[in-house]
Amino acid sequence: MKGFELINGRWTFDSGNLPVYIDVGTADLTAPFQQKDYAASGYSYNLVDLQCTTGNSLRGWRVNLSSNPSSTITDLQCVHGYLTAAASSTVAAGGAIYPLSAWIDVPDGITFAGASVVAGLRVIFDANTNALGSAAAGVESALVYAQTWASAGTIDAGLFIAAGAGSTIDSLIELGGSGTVGRIIDLTSWGADTVVELVRGGPKDATGLAHWVFAVGDATDHASIVAEVGGSAYGSMYASTAGKLWVNESGTWTAQT
Numbered sequence: 001m002k003g004f005e006l007i008n009g010r011w012t013f014d015s016g017n018l019p020v021y022i023d024v025g026t027a028d029l030t031a032p033f034q035q036k037d038y039a040a041s042g043y044s045y046n047l048v049d050l051q052c053t054t055g056n057s058l059r060g061w062r063v064n065l066s067s068n069p070s071s072t073i074t075d076l077q078c079v080h081g082y083l084t085a086a087a088s089s090t091v092a093a094g095g096a097i098y099p100l101s102a103w104i105d106v107p108d109g110i111t112f113a114g115a116s117v118v119a120g121l122r123v124i125f126d127a128n129t130n131a132l133g134s135a136a137a138g139v140e141s142a143l144v145y146a147q148t149w150a151s152a153g154t155i156d157a158g159l160f161i162a163a164g165a166g167s168t169i170d171s172l173i174e175l176g177g178s179g180t181v182g183r184i185i186d187l188t189s190w191g192a193d194t195v196v197e198l199v200r201g202g203p204k205d206a207t208g209l210a211h212w213v214f215a216v217g218d219a220t221d222h223a224s225i226v227a228e229v230g231g232s233a234y235g236s237m238y239a240s241t242a243g244k245l246w247v248n249e250s251g252t253w254t255a256q257t
Contacts, residue, residue: 006035195219195228205233212236213248220244222253 005012035046052058063078081099091097102120123143132141148155163169175181187196195217203212213232218241219225225238225246238246244255 006033008037193218197229203233205235207234209233213238215239216241218242219246222246225253 048060050058050060065076065078067073067076079100083097083099085091085097104118104120106118125141125143127141132139146158161169161172175184185198195215197213197215199212199214201211204210205212210231210233213229213236215225215229215237216239217225217228219228219238220240220242229236229238232248234248234250236248238248238253240246246253246255248254
């Protein structure tokens with residue numbers, strides 16, 4: 001063992017053949033610390049319990065990470081959550097598994113003195129004068145970058161936002177600020193030559209049989225559109241790359257003139 005280790009709730013360091021246990025108040029560690037407990041449980045197993053006094057600011061856990069000048073970097077991460085569930089595990093009804101979580105509680109009676117930001121997650125990206133957009137060949141940059149791993153598994157959504165009972169979300173996506181924004185939705189990186197369903201859901205037709213759909217593809221008649229999008233509500237739209245806009249009129253996809 002090198003440096004400090006937190007083993008079963010006790011700070012431990014190697015003093016030869018005899019471990020020594022100490023109580024740590026505040027300490028500066030110049031070596032990594034490792035924690036090992038293979039029978040741990042509890043929602044607050046590692047608890048940082050702090051309270052900010054009046055007129056002050058507080059960051060409960062801050063990680064500063066930097067690289068040496070002129071160094072070659074392969075990976076830099078301030079916080080990394082890696083969760084692995086055993087193959088024999090069972091997720092109980094109502095259970096949840098996730099490597100990172102954020103919970104914010106804004107109590108009744110709170111006062112905002114002026115312009116403020118209140119968010120469950122906030123990301124600030126300072127690109128300085130670097131051109132990290134489409135002009136940067138081979139660079140994928142984003143405020144939030146999320147991906148599925150190269151495996152055969154499937155998930156429901158890339159982004160899922162649920163409105164809790166009784167709550168209201170004014171805008172699902174809101175764009176603001178004084179900077180420049182190009183495309184709202186850019187699918188050029190996808191590159192797949194398949195039908196794209198931009199919208200499915202929301203209102204149903206008068207018969208209540210199917211949801212409204214807006215899709216884009218290269219179909220050129222009623223049958224091929226049905227084969228691509230399946231059942232759809234009356235009034236659904238299909239933009240064909242062949243140069244026609246089709247609308248589901250009472251169950252029949254009809255080209256608009």
